[in-house]
Amino acid sequence: MADTLYQTYSGELPPGCRLCEQGAKLVLFVTGVCRERCFFCPLSEKRKGKRLSWANERPVRSEGDIIEEAERMNALGAGVTGGDPLMEPEKTLRYIGLLKSAFGSGFHVHLYTAGPVQEGILRALKEAGLDEIRYHLIDYHRREDTALWRSIERSIALGLDTGIEIPALPGTEERIISIARRLKKMGGGFLNLNELEVSETNYREVEEAGYTHKSDISYGVSGSEETALKAVSALPDFNVHYCSSGFKDGVQLRNRLLRTAKNTARAYETVTEEGLLFKGIIERVEKDISALEKIRKNIIRRHGIPGRLIALDHGKNRIETSPEIAAFLSENHPDKRLTYALVEEYPTADRLEVTKTRIG
Ligand code: SF4
Known part of the structure; x- marks a missing residue:
């Protein structure tokens, strides 16, 4: 098991995560619209529910803003996110096509969705050049989302690098382990576990759900990391990656700022x-x-x-x-x-x- 201060994984890191760790991924926020209502949703009031796009911290007013922002940081890829970017599929497809034609097919693009995704849209994403898709399994600890699993199966069959990304809810390790085993059996690529964290907009809901803030110097929730680590250790034969809230700010964001600063100073x-x-x-x-x-x-x-x-x-x-x-x-x-x-x-x-x- 490879280990660093803030992240742990078994197997291999997904390509999208490798570039993110280097700070080389443009964060392309396509839309704040999402059909889900996760209690832990970390979106800010400025973005939540709004049909607005952002390239890193820059509001997107034209497609040129996306290209310019990718150039400023000398990006090697992009993480397409939201809300759920597939609530605005045409815009998402246009942006992916734009990045691929500007920076070439080697520019790695991964996308997050709370799915399920229709087969036609999956095909269009593949044709636009999408490399990797990550499904949010909403309420994974309470329910089985058959439609979403079918969508995961279709993505794998189409040749998209397919994974699941969820926050590690404290005490749910058995459920996480069974999700990973099922995904592996289907031919899926990886399971990403994030530390459940509090933000300015979700702290009330997180508390109401019975979780507590682990310390004054971390946004992480007590017990989330322990649950994720148990799941990682139980799955040495699959690609399972845990990312702490400290790693996102202390390493990924800092590396992106460093990369942009060096390129634009x-x-x-x-x-x-x-x-x-x-x-x-x-x-x-x-x-x-x-x-x-x-x-x-x-x-x-x-x-x-x-x-x-x-x-x-x-x-x-x-x-x-x-x-x-x-x-x-x-x-x-x-x-x-x-x-x-x-x-x-x-x-x-x-x-x-x-x-x-x-x-x-
Ligand atoms: S799927 Fe993501 S964006 Fe949508 S409500 Fe849940 S956490 Fe928020």
């Missing part, structure tokens, strides 16, 4: 260990972009700073430069109308600011 930005962009900024009390451009040219002339190391940021109405140059200018370019600061930002399309420290 400007000459004056430093990439931090957390995948943030660190830089210096100069702001003018009165926001005026043409006045800022004059100040920038004046700084270049007076202090001999190369133009590529000091740039105008039109969106944020400020001058950006390296932390060292900002520190130097705060001492050597006094001007009452200017303020100097060091900032850290996410390398996301909206470049969300995480810290800001005034200097000088």
